Amino acid sequence: xxxxxxxxxxxxxxxVGSLDKKALNVGTGLVGAPACGDVMRLQIQVNDDTGxxxxxxxxxxxxxxxxxxxxxxxxxxxxMSVNDAFLIKNTQIAKELSLPPVKLHCSMLAEDAIKAAxxxxxxxx
Amino acid sequence: xxxxxxxxxxxxxxxVGSLDKKALNVGTGLVGAPACGDVMRLQIQVNDDTGxxxxxxxxxxxxxxxxxxxxxxxxxxxxMSVNDAFLIKNTQIAKELSLPPVKLHCSMLAEDAIKAAxxxxxxxx
Ligand code: FES
Numbered sequence: 001x002x003x004x005x006x007x008x009x010x011x012x013x014x015x016v017g018s019l020d021k022k023a024l025n026v027g028t029g030l031v032g033a034p035a036c037g038d039v040m041r042l043q044i045q046v047n048d049d050t051g052x053x054x055x056x057x058x059x060x061x062x063x064x065x066x067x068x069x070x071x072x073x074x075x076x077x078x079x080m081s082v083n084d085a086f087l088i089k090n091t092q093i094a095k096e097l098s099l100p101p102v103k104l105h106c107s108m109l110a111e112d113a114i115k116a117a118x119x120x121x122x123x124x125x
Numbered sequence: 126x127x128x129x130x131x132x133x134x135x136x137x138x139x140x141v142g143s144l145d146k147k148a149l150n151v152g153t154g155l156v157g158a159p160a161c162g163d164v165m166r167l168q169i170q171v172n173d174d175t176g177x178x179x180x181x182x183x184x185x186x187x188x189x190x191x192x193x194x195x196x197x198x199x200x201x202x203x204x205m206s207v208n209d210a211f212l213i214k215n216t217q218i219a220k221e222l223s224l225p226p227v228k229l230h231c232s233m234l235a236e237d238a239i240k241a242a243x244x245x246x247x248x249x250x
Contacts, residue, residue, distance in 0.1 A: 002186065010186070035160075035161065036160060036161035036188065036227075037225065037227030037228055038161075038188050038189075061127065061135070061188060061189035061190070062188050062189070063161065063163050063186060063187050063188040063191070064163075064186035064187070065186070066188070100162065102161075102162030103162055
């Protein structure tokens with residue numbers, strides 16, 4: 001039913017946890033999926049000089065595909081500039097993980113979350 | 126956001142796993158939730174003489190509410206007769222776990238799964 005990469009990220013999710021919400025170089029994105037009611041929180045810690053994402057953590061109450069999408073997303077954005085990370089599309093994630101169409105909204109949750117985290121970081125500066 | 130009971134079952138789900146699908150006293154229910162595309166498998170092992178559910182296991186790729194609903198459901202049905210278990214309503218589960226309305230379909234997945242497992246067990250006899 002699911003691609004081995006999804007199972008891998010689901011059973012061993014990367015970068016689960018929290019960063020200090022109040023730190024000036026931390027951006028927090030909290031988003032919801034209207035399709036299913038699930039929520040995701042994604043946080044990035046940015047180097048203010050270089051704009052590079054140095055740390056990233058997420059937490060979700062969402063399904064296996066949401067966990068896999070966000071886990072994969074955190075691996076992608078670590079070491080990336082916030083400007084590049086802002087351009088990530090959920091379709092890249094869905095393709096890499098071979099998500100079925102009914103699960104596209106779960107990868108959308110990951111895209112929305114990184115965008116919201118970047119916006120929050122930028123609004124603090 | 127979520128009731129402590131949901132968090133408890135989500136972080137320490139009870140009765141996760143599998144039973145021997147081919148055993149004559151094991152019923153397997155595999156059901157899906159149209160609302161989100163998630164699936165759940167629930168298996169019961171029944172004492173043929175008494176009709177009592179002696180063991181129960183589940184697996185799901187679903188969200189936190191689906192995991193909590195089915196984990197709670199497995200605790201309910203262990204030691205119950207198949208006839209009583211067939212009458213469990215998802216609203217009982219949703220109420221016990223204080224699920225928000227948008228998550229009612231996750232508790233429905235648990236109700237559908239136990240009914241399907243009981244039907245499968247009965248069809249084997
Ligand atoms: S079904 Fe809700 S995030 Fe996947």
